[in-house]
Amino acid sequence: MASHESAHGAGPEKTYWYHGDKAAIQRRLRRIEGQIRGLQRMVEDDEYCIDILTQVSASTKGLQAVALNLLEGHLAHCVAEAQVQGDAAEAEAKVKEATDAVARLLRT
Amino acid sequence: MASHESAHGAGPEKTYWYHGDKAAIQRRLRRIEGQIRGLQRMVEDDEYCIDILTQVSASTKGLQAVALNLLEGHLAHCVAEAQVQGDAAEAEAKVKEATDAVARLLRT
Amino acid sequence: MASHESAHGAGPEKTYWYHGDKAAIQRRLRRIEGQIRGLQRMVEDDEYCIDILTQVSASTKGLQAVALNLLEGHLAHCVAEAQVQGDAAEAEAKVKEATDAVARLLRT
Amino acid sequence: MASHESAHGAGPEKTYWYHGDKAAIQRRLRRIEGQIRGLQRMVEDDEYCIDILTQVSASTKGLQAVALNLLEGHLAHCVAEAQVQGDAAEAEAKVKEATDAVARLLRT
Numbered sequence: 001m002a003s004h005e006s007a008h009g010a011g012p013e014k015t016y017w018y019h020g021d022k023a024a025i026q027r028r029l030r031r032i033e034g035q036i037r038g039l040q041r042m043v044e045d046d047e048y049c050i051d052i053l054t055q056v057s058a059s060t061k062g063l064q065a066v067a068l069n070l071l072e073g074h075l076a077h078c079v080a081e082a083q084v085q086g087d088a089a090e091a092e093a094k095v096k097e098a099t100d101a102v103a104r105l106l107r108t
Numbered sequence: 109m110a111s112h113e114s115a116h117g118a119g120p121e122k123t124y125w126y127h128g129d130k131a132a133i134q135r136r137l138r139r140i141e142g143q144i145r146g147l148q149r150m151v152e153d154d155e156y157c158i159d160i161l162t163q164v165s166a167s168t169k170g171l172q173a174v175a176l177n178l179l180e181g182h183l184a185h186c187v188a189e190a191q192v193q194g195d196a197a198e199a200e201a202k203v204k205e206a207t208d209a210v211a212r213l214l215r216t
Numbered sequence: 217m218a219s220h221e222s223a224h225g226a227g228p229e230k231t232y233w234y235h236g237d238k239a240a241i242q243r244r245l246r247r248i249e250g251q252i253r254g255l256q257r258m259v260e261d262d263e264y265c266i267d268i269l270t271q272v273s274a275s276t277k278g279l280q281a282v283a284l285n286l287l288e289g290h291l292a293h294c295v296a297e298a299q300v301q302g303d304a305a306e307a308e309a310k311v312k313e314a315t316d317a318v319a320r321l322l323r324t
Numbered sequence: 325m326a327s328h329e330s331a332h333g334a335g336p337e338k339t340y341w342y343h344g345d346k347a348a349i350q351r352r353l354r355r356i357e358g359q360i361r362g363l364q365r366m367v368e369d370d371e372y373c374i375d376i377l378t379q380v381s382a383s384t385k386g387l388q389a390v391a392l393n394l395l396e397g398h399l400a401h402c403v404a405e406a407q408v409q410g411d412a413a414e415a416e417a418k419v420k421e422a423t424d425a426v427a428r429l430l431r432t
Contacts, residue, residue, distance in 0.1 A: 025151055033144040039174075040137045043130060049182040053209040056175045060168055060216040064430050066147075067164045072423040074157040075403065076416060083404040092400060099396040101161040102426055106388050107323050108168040172322050180315040183295065184308060191296040200292060207288040210318055214280050215431050241367055249360040255390075256353045259346060265398035269425040272391045276384055276432040282363075283380045290373040317377040324384040 025069055032062040067105055074098060133177055140170040175213055182206060241285055248278040283321055290314060349393055356386040391429055398422060 036059060042052045075098060082094040144167060150160045183206060190202040252275060258268045291314060298310040360383060366376045399422060406418040 026148055029144055029148045036137060036141045036144055043133055049178050050205055050209050053175055053178055056171050057212040057216045060171050063164050063168050067161055068423055068427050070157050070161055072419055075419045080407040083407050095396055095400045097158055099392055101158050103392050104165040108165045176315055176319050180311055184311045188299040191299050203288055203292045207284055211284050242364060245360060245364045252357040252360055259349055265394050266421055266425050269391055269394055272387050273428040273432045276387050279380050279384050283377055286373050286377055313374055317374050320381040324381045
């Protein structure tokens with residue numbers, strides 16, 4: 001996590017992974033949280049399985065949008081910083097780490 | 109939704125799409141809800157983007173497990189019922205509807 | 217594979233899993249094969265990585281369309297047959313097997 | 325495509341997106357091509373649908389491995405180059421383009 005430290009620095013004002021859109025990500029996450037609670041109500045009320053599956057797909061799509069937003073900021077800041085600083089091993093490690101994260105997203 | 113009516117019947121005791129594991133699905137959904145709230149805290153605390161992405165993947169995997177559980181029950185009950193009742197058009201419509209739901213899951 | 221035998225019967229004319237669209241599936245597969253060869257040429261010619269990734273997505277989308285086509289036929293025939301024949305254990309096994317196949321598709 | 329030109333330069337020796345593993349990508353693609361031909365034989369021979377679906381999943385997984393390999397090289401070279409050269413707009417465009425490619429992969 002040392003690399004996180006170096007990338008994110010001392011305080012919240014130093015976070016790099018969002019282009020001022022931390023608020024947008026939080027709004028998305030709250031909407032997804034509401035969808036998950038909605039799913040619990042649908043299950044409780046024995047709603048039609050296909051309608052529940054459609055809502056599951058919508059929640060998953062919301063999570064993917066969050067992931068892409070985070071990934072874009074991460075590439076633009078944490079990875080870029082490592083590359084600009086010229087430490088080839090660190091830059092390569094950052095790229096590998098980001099690609100592994102994409103692999104986990106693809107497998108889910 | 110008439111088919112839902114016919115499949116799910118009059119009361120909660122008549123729901124077909126879960127093999128007695130409605131409680132298990134609800135537990136999963138509550139755990140996912142907790143993960144989504146955890147994501148909001150991680151974003152709030154400026155945690156490392158890759159760690160947040162890993163948590164997003166875990167939540168998505170949880171939603172897929174819910175979807176597969178629902179799908180299995182749906183095939184075993186709603187779709188099977190339509191097929192056993194021998195109305196070919198209704199059975200075909202049910203299969204098409206289930207396949208379309210899988211297509212939506214695959215695209216997310 | 218006994219169930220396969222019982223479902224598919226003696227000859228090609230007895231295959232159940234396609235609604236007469238075996239030819240359509242083969243056409244899709246040939247088109248995908250062409251796309252994979254196209255990918256090899258793109259790599260050979262050092263085409264731009266993003267353009268190659270776009271072509272990879274197109275090939276994957278083609279494979280998913282094949283999978284959904286196969287799944288729909290499988291549910292409409294092999295699974296339905298098990299359910300109509302009234303052997304509950306066999307029907308449940310068929311549904312489980314189909315759901316597991318969807319799980320594999322979702323993880324890729 | 326100008327950026328492609330600048331990244332890939334005049335000849336094969338100037339391609340950046342593979343770390344010497346162009347041969348590995350080509351081997352993977354030839355194996356996938358063989359799997360797609362295998363799928364055509366399986367369909368032709370009326371093999372069991374679930375076995376065909378399993379093979380479709382394997383081919384899709386192969387394509388994802390190719391995509392991740394390409395993405396890693398792209399981030400390490402084309403995107404890094406834009407970031408190191410210090411043109412902020414170009415660097416941002418490269419990151420956006422890579423994220424969009426990941427979005428297409430996620431949707432398939």
